[in-house]
Amino acid sequence: MTFIKQEKIHPVVAQVTRRISERSQPLRDAYLARLEQMRGRGPRRASLSCANQAHANAAAESRSKIWLNQAQRPNIGIVTAYNDMLSAHQPYATYPDQIKQAALRHGGTAQVAGGVPAMCDGVTQGRPGMELSLFSRDVIAQATAIALSHDAFDAALCLGICDKIVPGLLIGALAFGHLPAIFVPAGPMGSGLSNKDKAAVRERYAQGRASKEELLQSESAAYHSAGTCTFYGTANSNQMLLEAMGLHLPGASFAHPNTALRTALTDCAVERVLQLTEHGGDYTPIGHVVNEKAIVNALVSLLATGGSTNHTMHWVAVARAAGIVIDWQDFDELSAVIPLLTRVYPNGSADVNAFEDAGGPTFVIRELLAGGLMHGDVKTVFGGAGLNGHTARPALQDGRVQWQALPPQSTDTSVVRNVSEPFAPTGGLRLLQGNLGRAIIKASAVPEDAWVIRAPARVFDSQEALVDGYQAGQLNMDFVAVVIYQGPQANGMPELHQFTPVLGSLMSAGYKVALVTDGRMSGASGKVPAALHVSPEAAQDGPLARVRDGDLIELNIHTGELAALVPAAEWAARTPHPMRAESAHGYGRDLFVAQRRVVSTPEHGASTLFVD
Known part of the structure; x- marks a missing residue:
């Protein structure tokens, strides 16, 4: 592993971080105290009664059931957003079985703790169902909490990628901040019709110069297979922010679905999360990973890559779930000093595959660390190197993942640039x-x-x-x-x-x-x-x-x-x-009237969960 020589942290980044810490101290202290109270000693299952255990173990296959009944080995709770309508989440169909087998190989067990809803904004655009979209984030957080509430797990693997799903899973996981947690992505689809060409057909259709058949053909050529959509919207911004917070394995974001590397990275996530449990020798709960410095790192990575505006709401809510208070002033002050390092559509013409080929999130993190614009001294799921561990790219060697240093320069400076020669001196x-x-x-x-x-x-x-x-x-x-x-x-x-x-x-x-x-x-x-x-x-x-x-x-x-x-x-x-007079009826909208009444402002996270 090559370590980055980090410049002294930029004074504005330091100042904003300090202000967030001071503002958050009462809430953060209370959160950490709750985390310590929830922390157990030994496998969680050992604290369950025999009847509780019998219910939780009844359907397990024989080898897993033996270990589960012994309650002496760590057990992973899988929280999955699988459905086969979302192209990004369709690959997750096979992940539970893979994770269970990998857990057994590494001395643990795994069970699907629960599923969370995962709606697609691309399907509901302009439809009544879109009025449920933002609120689905908080439903996902609650569903994650319900999944983990069985208290039968020593760690969590969160399977989710898209817009509200990652923030919801993260908020829910932070409610169980005493558990280690790793997010396991599935990767983007291959490049199809370019985003620029797709947008041009949409404009011609709006002008009446393209038929519906031509529009459908264009959209289908852009969205054509399993995997995340290839533009740098909220879903792919999620992946950047998770990497910057150390909640992925390094470089895991944009390996394609159904490839040997993707399969190996998922196996590595299983092995690593078992090591992070209380009995794994490197106890690292998610509530300790997500601290004020990690939140600032997430904001910096968002600004440096011109990421989604949605995260000015979502990450406010994520931070609040860890007892941390941020606002739009924090985003703005950071943006004034964070250089723009990428040009990825709609902040350019390249897609996320070109972004990854040119260096991807690992290159961006390396450059921001080198420029003193991110905090390197943080805990991550990868281990003791702090965020330095997230500046190398994974590759397969003899069937195992090895992390390799990136070249000093981007392979395509029209997509990703060094911090010394950014596209713009300020953020997105x-x-x-x-x-x-x-x-x-x-x-x-x-x-x-x-x-x-x-x-x-x-x-x-x-x-x-x-x-x-x-x-x-x-x-x-x-x-x-x-x-x-x-x-x-x-x-x-x-x-x-x-x-x-x-x-x-x-x-x-x-x-x-x-x-x-x-x-x-x-x-x-x-x-x-x-x-x-x-x-x-x-x-x-x-x-x-x-x-x-x-x-x-x-x-x-x-x-x-x-x-x-x-x-x-x-x-x-x-x-x-x-x-x-807006209709709040039909398409499930009747069930969300209460949420409309209590939801906070966007600057406070547009949340129905934290309304104190």
């Missing part, structure tokens, strides 16, 4: 604020000539209303689309991709356009300047509901300003647009 996400509230924008995906937009507002209360206006020829102009009542309390905060091709088409036609909304667009937000997650949301009497058609709106990434240029007295005298 920025905070915008003003009299319209606080919002997040993915600056790295926006062309610099669109960093300042000053144009009249056009106000819409749904995606459909905007699309209808476009199809009626009413939007051939410079304008800022203000889409209101799309926040968590209003309708569950669905992703607003239905009009992405519309705005992209107008931008390509030469119009200056932007989006301001209390909704979200996720990791696929691209070239259109989009101020997202505006808080407080319109449904909470937020100022966005006071915007009128024709108001001059300024969105300025350089200065961080988001404002309606309306005289203060006139602004104060306005009443909000009425919220149209």
